[in-house]
Every structure is written in C-alpha cells, then in structure tokens.
Amino acid sequence: MSGNLTLDRPLVNMDASHRAGIRNRLLGKLSPKDWSLLQPHLEAVSLRERQVIEAPQKPIAHAYFLEIGVASVVAVDNEDHRIEVGVIGYEGVTGVPLIMGDNRAQHSTYMQIPGSGHRIAADRLCAAIEDSPSLRSLLLKSAQGFMIQTAHTALANGRAKLEERLARWLLMAHDRMTSNAVPLTHEFLAVMLGVRRAGVTVAIHSFEQRGFVTTRRGELTVVNRPGLERVAGSFYGTPEAELERLLGTV
Amino acid sequence: MSGNLTLDRPLVNMDASHRAGIRNRLLGKLSPKDWSLLQPHLEAVSLRERQVIEAPQKPIAHAYFLEIGVASVVAVDNEDHRIEVGVIGYEGVTGVPLIMGDNRAQHSTYMQIPGSGHRIAADRLCAAIEDSPSLRSLLLKSAQGFMIQTAHTALANGRAKLEERLARWLLMAHDRMTSNAVPLTHEFLAVMLGVRRAGVTVAIHSFEQRGFVTTRRGELTVVNRPGLERVAGSFYGTPEAELERLLGTV
DNA sequence: CGTATGTCGTACGCTTCCGTACTGAAAAAG
C-alpha cells in the first residue's frame, strides 16, 4: 500500500555483488577485473538540474554511470518536435551509442532530476569495451534494456491516454529515486510526454483526488504506488522486468 | 518528380563493395573474411506474406538478412496493445537482440511485404560475432540504426498526425521495395500505426486526391514520392540519414 | 455461377486532447 522508500521497487536489487559505496547497478556488477579497468578513469561528478549530458549531433564526451538522479533522453527533429524516448538512472549508463560503436549523440540527454554519478571519457570507455568481452557483454545488455524501454515508449505514445502515460512516467522516475518526491513542474512533465502543460495539470489533479499523489508547487510526491500501477496498466512493467532478466543473467 | 524505381531512394546504395547476387546491404559490406565466416551457414529462403520471423518471449532461431520484402517489428504488451516500432528490409537484419547478446525476442516480427532473404542460425551468428570484431562492429552499427528508427517512431507516435505517420510509413516501406506498389490492406496499415482502419482509408483517400498515390483493392501505389515527403515533413528522414552515416563509416 | 468472405467507403456521436489565454498564488529577486 505504501511504496515507501526503495523496498518494493523492481529495479532496486541490493544483491551480493554490490560494490561498496557504489549504487550504480552496472558498476556494482562488474567483475573485479573490469572494475579495475574502469575505476582509474572514473570521475565522481554531481549533476545539476537540467545539466546537459549529450546534445544532438554532437560527439559524446563522457558516459555517465548515474548514482542518484534521473536523466531524460529526448528525441528531437528538424522541426523542433521533441519527446522523451527513455530515462536513465542508477540502473544504467548514458551514452548508449558509445556501446554500439558510435560516438555521436542522436538525442538530447539531460538531467531531469538532479543527482550524481561517475563519468568516464568516451574513448576510455570504448577502449575498455574493446579489451574486455565481459564488460562489453554487460553494457550491451544494458543497451538492449534501454532499447526495450524505447520501444515501449513508442507503444505508450501511440496507444496510451495521457493519464496512463503520466502514471508510467512517474513510476519509471520513482523506480530510480531515493525519495518519493519528484521535483518537477507540470511544464517539464508535459515536454517529456509531448502533451499540453494544462493536460498534465488536470491529470495530476485527478491522481491527487484519488489519493495517488500529493503536490506542492514544483514537486509531486508519490503516496500510493499501486494506484499508479493500476492506472498505467501494462504500459508499465515489461521493460523493467526485461531489464531484470537481462542483468540477472550476466 | 517521379520517385520511380530505386534511383532516388536514400537507402539504396549500389556501392563498389556490392557482392554479386546479394542485395542485402550488410552482407554486401562484409569483408571477404567475414563473408567466408557467414556464407557457409547462410540459407536462402523465400518469405511469405505474414510469415512469422520472431514471436515475443520466444528464443530467436534465425537471423534473416533480407533481400526483398519488408518485415515489421511490432511491440506487444500483456493487454494486447500493439504497435509497430520498426521496419527492416534489405538494409538490415532481423534478430537485433542476438547482436546485443540476448537470444530472446522481445517483439513480434513478421513479413509485412513478402520477399526473400538469407537466414543463419542464431548460435552460428553469435559465434561469428564473437570471432570477428569487424563483423560485430558492422552489426552493432546496424542495430544502432534500428534503435534510432525506433526512437523516431516514438517521436512520430507521440507528435505526428495520422496523415504524417502514414506518409512516413509509406516512405519507409517504399525505400525498401523494388516496385512502387505496396500490397497491403488498410487494415494492416492501421494495425501497424495503431489507428483505426477507417482513419487509414480516409487518409489514403486524401493522398489519392492529391495525386500522391493510386489505389486498388489490397494495393497502393506510390506515384508522387516528394508529395509524401512533404506531408511527412521531418518525421521522415532523420533515421534514414543516420543509417547512411553509420553504414558509411564502416 | 452463386455465395462467402474480405475489403473499402462512409457516417454519427463521442472522447480525448489541443491551442490559447487569463487569473491567482507561490516563490524568487531586488
């Protein structure tokens, strides 16, 4: 009934291989050898609200293994249409194209919820991937998980109603957060979902009246996660379960 | 003004590295060494209309390098919502998860426009990928191209109108065809776009009146490609250009 | 050749969501 803290969140998995001081699931899953390959090049960084991680059509300078916070990956076209195609938190890493052997960012990536992480220079990461099949395998599975998320976003965008999509987004953000409070304005939620700001306001209102969330100016708090899960239905869950499977078999 | 045949289609690139008797761009781009790695395991197959290539949650048996025809990759959830997240033709290969080190299909993949190709057993392909960095690099870039296509589909699903999305779909299919005739019913187009069948009928009607296509029962012929491109605007083009870039630098 | 089936054209009321815009309230800036 609560959904409090991190206990019942699918993505949280404090398994045995957890590395001390590291929350990022990928870093935590590295073999000692792979860890020693990356560790010297990792730089701890704090990530401000709206901080740009990647810009479209520009080279990717660093990959960020997030510890805290949520990054948005937003597709943009030449006519300035934009929509979020995926989110990344402590379960993953930014710079998916690097893993695919490309060094150019296709999308705009920036911190939606501020936090921190460890970054590594793009060429260092690529070199490490070349050297270590096990590292490559892990990162490829993470990239595959992200692809599945993007495909599901396409499904939700084409088939779901605004409320369902908003519930899905809140759940995905909640999975990646340490608190239940989402520090975001309706405006930003609207940009990510590709809908009207006023539409988000109304939907949040409905959630609030049903007791799923409480709100303050610029902040929304999840108080009934199962309620949101019921709204999102099967638009939420599949990518999360698949990521579990992918990272579970590494 | 015509868009006739294959001359002005972005994806068609009869470059020097073209292998005799092979239309598939990936196979055509293989180094002699990589070709000799795969060739013994390739099996020429003809692909019927609606033939299933992959089923959700099932192991992937073969990867298909298409020569002729178009395959649809369709995301499905537990509540039977479904929508196409990408198409594959002679420019690519099915079984993207195999390239990512996963052997399970996430989506439903089937021939939308019948044709032919060369297939290879999943484990053979994976073994070859392990052995050859150059093959791996090529296939990863192809997978990256597919990811970009999926992300753009998410953008179109969230932002574009029915007519824009239909024009985009027709252009993507046209890119991958040897004729201008698309042998598909409105019903199937509707399923792929995730819209009403009647909505497709009306949109096609409008295209017909504007002289972009002609229609027969169960078939639609593109007669003014630039017209469709104008309708699709920037919802079409970016993934195609990016694929060119990705495959051009291999 | 007649019938079943698939395909298309069309229509109607309805839902969802958009575009726009104004207002009050909260927070930040001065």
Place this chain on the structure above:
DNA sequence: CTTTTTCAGTACGGAAGCGTACGACATACG
C-alpha cells in the same frame, strides 16, 4: 517588504481521431 517571475488552476471552442456500424463491392471458392 515589494516587485518580478514562475507555476498552477481553469476555461472555451475546436480539431483529431475513436468506436461502432452498415452497405457496397471485389475477389476467391465451392
């Protein structure tokens, strides 16, 4: 404390597309 800015609530007309459904044709099949 006052001013300015940002954010949230609300409203209205309208567009897009849905669910449903019915009839008219083609085409395939018996």
